[in-house]
Amino acid sequence: METLIAQLLNGLSLGSIYALIALGYTMVYGIIQLINFAHGEILMIGAYAGFFAITKLELGFFPALIVAMVVSVVLGIIVERVAYKPLRNSTRLSALITAIGVSLFLQNGGLQVFGTDYVTFPRAVDKVTYKFLGGNATITSHQILILIITVIMMFILQYIVHKTKTGKAMRAVSYDKDAALLMGVNVDSVITVTFAIGSAFAAVAGVLLGMYYQTIHPLMGSMPGLKAFIAAVLGGIGIIPGAMAGGFLLGIIETLVSGYLSSAYRDVVVFGLLIVILVVKPTGLLGKDTHEKV
Amino acid sequence: MKNNKWLVVLIMMLVAALAATGCGGKDGDSETIKVGVNYELSGDVAAYGTTAKDAILLAFDEINEAGGVLGKKIEAVVLDNKSDATEALSVATKLVTQEKVVAHLGPATTGATLNTIPVITEYKVPLITNSATHPDITVDPQTNKTREFVFRTCFIDPPQAIVGAEFAVKELGVKKVAVYYDNTNDYSKGLYKVFKEHVTALGGEVVAEEGYVESDLEFRPTLTKFKQSGAELIYIPGYYEKVAKIVSQARELGIDVPFLGADGWDSPDLVEVAGPEALNNTYFTNHYSPQDPSEKVQNFVNAYKERYGSIPASFSATAYDAAYLLADAIKRAGSTDTEAITKALAETKDFDGITGRFSFDEQHNPVKEISIIEMVDGEQTLKTKIAPK
Numbered sequence: 001m002e003t004l005i006a007q008l009l010n011g012l013s014l015g016s017i018y019a020l021i022a023l024g025y026t027m028v029y030g031i032i033q034l035i036n037f038a039h040g041e042i043l044m045i046g047a048y049a050g051f052f053a054i055t056k057l058e059l060g061f062f063p064a065l066i067v068a069m070v071v072s073v074v075l076g077i078i079v080e081r082v083a084y085k086p087l088r089n090s091t092r093l094s095a096l097i098t099a100i101g102v103s104l105f106l107q108n109g110g111l112q113v114f115g116t117d118y119v120t121f122p123r124a125v126d127k128v129t130y131k132f133l134g135g136n137a138t139i140t141s142h143q144i145l146i147l148i149i150t151v152i153m154m155f156i157l158q159y160i161v162h163k164t165k166t167g168k169a170m171r172a173v174s175y176d177k178d179a180a181l182l183m184g185v186n187v188d189s190v191i192t193v194t195f196a197i198g199s200a201f202a203a204v205a206g207v208l209l210g211m212y213y214q215t216i217h218p219l220m221g222s223m224p225g226l227k228a229f230i231a232a233v234l235g236g237i238g239i240i241p242g243a244m245a246g247g248f249l250l251g252i253i254e255t256l257v258s259g260y261l262s263s264a265y266r267d268v269v270v271f272g273l274l275i276v277i278l279v280v281k282p283t284g285l286l287g288k289d290t291h292e293k294v
Numbered sequence: 295m296k297n298n299k300w301l302v303v304l305i306m307m308l309v310a311a312l313a314a315t316g317c318g319g320k321d322g323d324s325e326t327i328k329v330g331v332n333y334e335l336s337g338d339v340a341a342y343g344t345t346a347k348d349a350i351l352l353a354f355d356e357i358n359e360a361g362g363v364l365g366k367k368i369e370a371v372v373l374d375n376k377s378d379a380t381e382a383l384s385v386a387t388k389l390v391t392q393e394k395v396v397a398h399l400g401p402a403t404t405g406a407t408l409n410t411i412p413v414i415t416e417y418k419v420p421l422i423t424n425s426a427t428h429p430d431i432t433v434d435p436q437t438n439k440t441r442e443f444v445f446r447t448c449f450i451d452p453p454q455a456i457v458g459a460e461f462a463v464k465e466l467g468v469k470k471v472a473v474y475y476d477n478t479n480d481y482s483k484g485l486y487k488v489f490k491e492h493v494t495a496l497g498g499e500v501v502a503e504e505g506y507v508e509s510d511l512e513f514r515p516t517l518t519k520f521k522q523s524g525a526e527l528i529y530i531p532g533y534y535e536k537v538a539k540i541v542s543q544a545r546e547l548g549i550d551v552p553f554l555g556a557d558g559w560d561s562p563d564l565v566e567v568a569g570p571e572a573l574n575n576t577y578f579t580n581h582y583s584p585q586d587p588s589e590k591v592q593n594f595v596n597a598y599k600e601r602y603g604s605i606p607a608s609f610s611a612t613a614y615d616a617a618y619l620l621a622d623a624i625k626r627a628g629s630t631d632t633e634a635i636t637k638a639l640a641e642t643k644d645f646d647g648i649t650g651r652f653s654f655d656e657q658h659n660p661v662k663e664i665s666i667i668e669m670v671d672g673e674q675t676l677k678t679k680i681a682p683k
Contacts, residue, residue: 003518003519003521003522006518006547007515007518010512010514010515010518011515013514014512014514115336116336116337116338116340116376116377117336117337117338117340118338118535118563120563120566120567123569127546129546129548131548135548136548138546138547138548140546213511213539214538214539214542214567215535215539215567223509223511224511254512254515255514255515256515258515258516258519259515259516259518259519260519262504263504263505263506263510263515263516264477264504264505
């Protein structure tokens with residue numbers, strides 16, 4: 001029983017990492033129906049920006065987080081303007097392939113610029129370990145911090161999308177781009193804002209990932225990015241609370257598979273799950289069946 | 295008919311002469327002895343490659359200052375293989391075919407070294423690796439024959455795991471062990487197998503075993519399982535970057551049993567990532583200890599520290615030995631002919647190196663003692679030395 005609780009805690013903290021990354025993924029998809037595969041790489045750039053802000057500019061953790069967000073937002077906007085905007089009226093497939101191209105470009109560019117070494121991320125936030133259940137279950141201050149930030153970010157996103165004027169415009173663009181344009185919504189700037197917000201969230205995830213796992217690397221975004229994508233699909237891609245639910249569920253499933261079967265089956269189960277979800281309920285756990293508009 | 299034959303021979307000789315002059319004279323006439331240095335200077339295991347390259351350059355400078363070898367200076371041709379096994383092959387090809395080196399030092403890891411073997415064998419250039427510890431490096435697993443041109447100055451994996459198992463069961467007195475190995479790495483899997491065999495043979499028991507993969511970041515689920523299994527020691531035959539994460543996550547989960555590892559742990563980055571506190575009560579088998587009081591070791595440690603500002607890691611010591619061993623072999627061969635050097639290398643007897651006095655056995659592996667290093671507050675200390683049986 002204690003082991004189960006310990007494993008569930010492990011799953012929850014891993015899940016909050018996935019949820020954190022999945023939030024940005026799912027929001028961008030929700031608005032412009034583009035799976036932004038470069039999300040993991042914007043996360044990586046954010047992590048490096050945070051790293052340089054802490055080590056070179058000697059900033060504290062939260063100011064460094066702001067720097068990372070600014071750098072990622074600028075990058076996100078550039079990527080959108082250069083790579084995605086010219087394809088706005090092409091098929092979704094070409095946009096998707098471009099996204100993969102951007103992702104590879106940033107990975108390999110990162111390898112050139114930052115080198116192929118693992119970089120040790122500074123311990124900007126003190127780590128305290130809390131033990132309970134007679135020392136059988138533990139949680140660290142880092143895990144709690146990530147969990148709290150993930151929840152706060154989800155609410156911020158929900159608020160932006162559902163309660164603000166920008167959010168209303170974003171939803172209008174998502175619903176019908178041409179009609180929104182006719183109603184006087186500046187579609188281009190709405191999409192740019194969407195990317196900016198998504199990139200800022202990726203930067204937060206990147207810095208937290210660096211802090212949590214202590215090393216950063218130009219390819220650090222690819223595997224977590226892929227897992228976060230699965231989390232987003234699991235919860236229903238495009239639905240913000242769904243990313244959260246999918247992330248936690250995925251983290252817990254992975255942990256239980258590693259803990260009770262073998263870690264060799266972990267990725268098999270996870271990717272198998274993706275296939276099953278896509279076959280059985282493509283809209284995800286929290287997704288509603290929406291029929292194509294006629 | 296006869297004329298034709300002579301013509302062919304004549305043309306061949308002409309071509310040969312052209313080829314020889316074309317590359318500026320291979321050995322005899324050149325003023326330096328070119329040695330290829332093919333190492334991981336960037337990438338995942340850059341820490342090993344860089345430290346080895348530094349030690350080799352230090353050794354060559356010392357040798358050149360003392361008058362060089364056969365009246366000539368040694369010239370190192372240093373190239374980076376980016377911690378990539380495929381790149382290691384192209385670097386080796388460049389060194390042997392374009393640079394015409396008389397010997398090839400490196401690479402550091404088993405995978406990269408295995409990839410370079412075909413080309414150095416084809417061109418009959420001797421290769422000395424200082425840290426590739428897999429048995430297949432010097433012995434072809436298909437034919438069971440020793441690879442003629444491949445040598446190493448480090449001990450091989452099995453003795454390391456044997457000594458590790460002895461230390462765990464006899465010195466630390468543990469009975470139940472767990473093994474966490476890198477499922478994508480031959481080095482790690484090799485150590486895991488031998489360790490398991492010997493722990494069982496010594497009366498211990500492997501109560502849990504699990505593999506991780508290169509892209510893993512999260513080890514807590516498996517470590518929680520290990521904790522539940524009642525293991526009194528966890529053996530991690532992996533490389534420092536993952537080891538640091540595993541140990542630090544384990545300590546977070548309240549796992550305070552000793553950890554034991556192998557020479558893949560040896561890097562300053564281990565302490566940097568895991569922190570000194572988490573690493574207390576951890577041990578690993580290694581090639582030498584900078585704390586060894588012998589004069590030879592201390593001279594090397596001081597010279598290295600003066601030049602590079604850090605304490606040389608084990609792979610610096612084995613690389614330094616490789617450079618001196620090569621110079622010694624060229625001296626004994628009395629020529630820079632690659633096959634003569636190879637022969638001299640194979641005949642090495644009681645070579646007095648930093649990592650101990652050693653001779654090559656029939657499989658080109660050095661026979662010597664293995665050090666057990668204990669991590670104490672982030673510092674490596676020499677716990678004991680054990681000779682593999």
